Amino acid sequence: MIRLIFVILFVALYLIIGIPILFVEWLVSKKFRYAADISQLRMVQWAFKVILVLSGVHLTVIGEENVPKDTPVLYVGNHRSFFDIIITYARCPRLTGYVAKDSMLKVPLLSLWMKRLYCLFLNRSDVKEGLKTILTGIDQIKHGISMCIFPEGTRSKNKSETEMLPFKEGSLKMAEKSGCPVIPMALTGTADILENHFPRIKPTHVILEYGEPIYIKELSKEDKKHIGNYTREKILTMLEKQSTLPRS
Structure with missing residues (x-):
């Protein structure tokens, strides 16, 4: 419990102290948008790294190249x-926005940071609104901002690390x-x-x-048609390989 308490206290303190910082960053963004964006990115990355240290996470990264x-x-x-x-x-x-469920909009301060960092909020029950979110993500990528999505749509609670929920094809x-x-x-071990x-x-x-980049235009017609499942199989192969690696 002590680690959880430390993490909660750190997050609360960060969000409170971040209120005036966000205001300053907003002023800076009026004239130097990219500089403000990068500054906010690095601040949040620093905070996340602190959370990982407080949580005692030992991370092995493969394929970052x-x-x-x-x-x-x-x-x-x-x-x-x-x-x-x-x-x-x-x-x-580089600048990266995450696709999150729209319920995150209800979280004070955190949702404000997420909006400033190009995160998008997906309403899964409204097809029209969901399409708008995807179109916004396409536009952000075209303007140089990476995006991240978890196509299972929710956290998998299967006991086995290699058991994933089906990928939603529209996610790609x-x-x-x-x-x-x-x-x-x-990712193995996060749960x-x-x-x-x-x-x-x-x-x-x-x-x-990180697996090798997938360029959709270079795939076969059949793989393009089922790009969600194609990507899922690539991730499954990596998870199966990771299951044979020692974790201590």
């Missing part, structure tokens, strides 16, 4: 924990329509940090692997 540094991408990953976002966002080399439209590369991400024994945070060895 597969992430292009000079072009926006669509990150696509399996989803088992709230920590998936903290771990992956802390390593983004942002890459299909913008032409950006898809970067598959496979062991908190979800598997809530409310206790447990020091955990987590593996994050």
Whole structure:
């Protein structure tokens, strides 16, 4: 419990202190938008790294060289924990917005940071609103901002790390329509940090692997038609490989 308390206190303190900082960043963005964006990105990444230290997370990263540094991408990953976002966002080399469920809009201060960092809020019960969100993501990618989505739609609670929920095919439209590369991400061990024994945070060895970029236009007609499942299989292969690696 002590680790959870430290994390909660740190997040609360960060959000409170961040109120005047956000105001200053907003003023700076009026004249120097990119500088303000990068500054906010690095501040949040620093905070996430502190959370990982407080939580006792030991992270092994594989294949980070597969992430292009000079072009926006669509990150696509399996989803088992709230920590998936903290771990992956802390390593983004450039501006990146995450697609989150619209209920996050109700979280004060946190939702404000998310909006400033180009996160989008998806209403899964409204097809029209969902389409608007995807179109906004396409536009952001075209303007140089990477996006990240977890196509299972919710956190998988299966006991096995290699069991994923089906991927929603529409989730990959942002890459299909913008032409950006898809970067598959496979995460192992994140549910062991908190979800598997809530409310206790447990020091955990987590593996994050980035697969080779997927360029949709280079795929066969059949793979393009089922790009969600194609990407899911790439992630599943990485998860199966990770299951044979030692974790202590």
